[in-house]
Amino acid sequence: MKIDVTVLAATEFFAIPWLVGQDQDFFSKRGVEVENILAGSGGSATLRTQLSGDAPIGEIGYKSVLDAWSQDIPVRAVGGGAQGPYGGEFYALADNDRVNGIADIKKWAYTNPGSSVYALSFLLPKEAGLSTDGERIAAGGVGEGAALLEAGTVDAAWLPPSLASRNKGKFKQVVATSDYLTDFQQSVITASPAYAEEHPDVVRAVLAGWQESARWIAENPDRAAQLYAEHVDLPVKAAVGVVKGAIESNVWNVGFNPAALERATEAAVVSGFEGEVDYCEFFDGSFLPEGAARELPTKCGT
Missing domain, CATH: 3.40.190.10 (Periplasmic binding protein-like II)
Known part of the structure; x- marks a missing residue:
């Protein structure tokens, strides 16, 4: 068939x-x-x-x-x-010396309301023992998160693995989902x-x-x-x-x-x-x- x-x-x-x-x-x-x-x-x-x-x-x-x-x-x-948990990572611009880890993130960019990426922006700091306060901005899509980073609108954005792997010199991973979630x-x-x-x-x-x-x-x-x-x-x-x-x-x-x-x-x-x-x-x-x-x-x- x-x-x-x-x-x-x-x-x-x-x-x-x-x-x-x-x-x-x-x-x-x-x-x-x-x-x-x-x-x-x-x-x-x-x-x-x-x-x-x-x-x-x-x-x-x-x-x-x-x-x-x-x-x-x-x-x-x-x-x-x-x-x-692979694929749920958040990134900052590689030359952003102020944002190097999850504790440095005050403004998060996710994909769309109701998405798993939106949920991760709350679950990850919670698992890290940090406040879940902070601003969340809907990027509206995959590439748009990178655009928000480049514009300086957010501290960190979710990027899909294919985009992140293609642009290793441009972005740095600041939150590895596997550090906080196993399943x-x-x-x-x-x-x-x-x-x-x-x-x-x-x-x-x-x-x-x-x-x-x-x-x-x-x-x-x-x-x-x-x-x-x-x-x-x-x-x-x-x-x-x-x-x-x-x-x-x-x-x-x-x-x-x-x-x-x-x-x-x-x-x-x-x-x-x-x-x-x-x-x-x-x-x-x-x-x-x-x-x-x-x-x-x-x-x-x-």
Whole structure:
């Protein structure tokens, strides 16, 4: 069977297991050909595409899926995804001698209201034992944070790994998320309940292929970086930095991680989510491959 998949931030490290799965035939040898990796166009739009059947399986931001589930949109998290803190780093201008660490930041630039990056701008100083006071400015996108830094409007801004790796002489990292957080569910692999019921073997094949891809990346970082560099037109050296950073953070995991889910739910609340999360209804581990963890923050019935 041929399918397309939708992946959030498809120019960032989220796309790498999917690229590897295509290149190494980890999906096709299981009977599923992933033809196109489509860039997510926002959580709700991506989910509508998924529900329409045009891209029936996707990797979507945790909070976007959580918001959809709370609004009774039929979606299920069938696999893990990005569970490490990698990619949540904040940067200052390299020549800014005043800002060298998290305690120096008074003005933070994040992406958009309600985003995980917005939540991190509160969670990180809290974990560091610092005040969460300070000004937060919505950059409105990926590149706009860099523009705010250059204009001197903010002390630190979130920058995606690809941009930071490409501009190491221009920006310096002043907050490494992994210094404060060990587990953080950034994305989940999703399918509509109807599609999963009609095509369970496809869902299982995709998850098993993704799992094999994640293991292969850890063993072949340079080759994975080459694939990623070609995909996003990134210098190979910069791509190697992205891949190795993700590996060191243990970011990719097809199974469920209770600590990562609880931390991400905490971040979602900071970003405006209201209500309780019924993990047993929201998640379905029946499609996970052998060896993948199925534990959730709450114990579910058999």
